[in-house]
Amino acid sequence: MSESQKQPPFLGIFFVATAGQNGSLLGSDEEEIVLLVLSILNTSSNQVVCTSPFVVQPRTADINENLLSEECKIDFKLSDDQVRTAIPLETAIEQLDEIVRQNAGDEEFTLVVDGQLPLRQCLHPEACAKEISLPAYYNSFFDLKKEFAKRYEVRLEEINEMLEHLGLNPSDEPSDSILSRVNQMTLIASKMLTDGYQFETKEIINMKLEPGICSKFEEVDSNCVVRARGLPWQSSDQDIAKFFRGLNIAKGGVALCLSLQGRRNGEALVRFESQEHRDMALKRHKHHIATRYIEVYKATGEDFINVAGGKLFLFPLKIARGLN
Structure with a gap:
């Protein structure tokens, strides 16, 4: 921006x-x-x-x-x-x-x-x-x-x-x-x-995460999305935005992944304003929230829509690593 x-x-x-x-x-x-x-x-x-x-x-x-x-x-x-x-x-x-x-x-x-x-x-x-x-x-x-x-x-x-x-x-x-x-x-x-x-x-540099609604029919650029894994289970969208402080996240750009039981599972999809910011986000792979290190991988626009659009979406580890 x-x-x-x-x-x-x-x-x-x-x-x-x-x-x-x-x-x-x-x-x-x-x-x-x-x-x-x-x-x-x-x-x-x-x-x-x-x-x-x-x-x-x-x-x-x-x-x-x-x-x-x-x-x-x-x-x-x-x-x-x-x-x-x-x-x-x-x-x-x-x-x-x-x-x-x-x-x-x-x-x-x-x-x-x-x-x-x-x-x-x-x-x-x-x-x-x-x-x-x-x-x-x-x-x-x-x-x-x-x-x-x-x-x-x-x-x-x-x-x-x-x-x-x-x-x-x-x-x-x-x-x-x-x-x-x-x-x-x-x-x-x-x-x-x-x-x-x-x-x-x-x-x-955006200092606040702006709320927004993502339609399941929206097109999301895969070059702007990452998957964050290993988050504390209680992490909110604001906590995740804080982890990526300095980078501009798109409006409504944090989607928390849920388990089959509807609980947060320590994973999230994050959509940035541009590929430039996505690429900088990838360099935060294994940076920390408190004592926990967070894994950051490439993801796709479809992944983001599946989560933000309300579908339950779980990431097998082998698939996540294949996206990096």
Whole structure:
């Protein structure tokens, strides 16, 4: 889902890294966030207002030593002092919000991220799991990859490829890894503004599951449906939507499976707004609700209709695995 309006006065170039997989697998392993970097760009003057990095301490870190993994320290060139002064995610969110209010005031401010994963697969699920309230501006964003493709009519997946396409030399940027990626993204956004591009169509993150009725005669795209298995039996449609927080579920898009006795059996069919969101949902295979891991498989539109339309529908395990 997207929303079109005039270009906001301020863009927040936002970078997220975790203690685990990053890049195209960001958020797929449920590892906690260890780095947040925000650069605020004034779209009128095309000038950077400020750049603020935050080293984040995972809750699973050793409380006594207050250390991140050696791999994280090497990847982002973090000094021992930066690691020792790492702060909890909720504190980093609060301090970032103060920076936004100090520099953007009451004017509109919209985040720009490298793809869908930093917010949809990483920050929103972790904040939800930790019961951290996020300011409203985290519920919409510009996807730099998509905006770049609109302006230059070429889809590039890597920041270095985008820089090369624009004739910008990454070596001109500071070598400090904690800032280099957000600085490179800011270079790209600034160049796009210079070339006359308007950032106007926001990606929207739905925060509530909207009710809806699905007819048994409705056509449902099989590329938008997953099956979730291993759910706590008491799980409601809202609990399932919370598990998939950050991804947009279609109206009435959660259908709970029932046993022959009419009881919930720990399975559900979930229909997303697009294949892009379905594909991100599949990467949450074996993510957790409390101590239970949830299996997520591909399903079909017919499967969804059979359940949402009122038919009892049981999934033999061999069939479910065959759909993945």
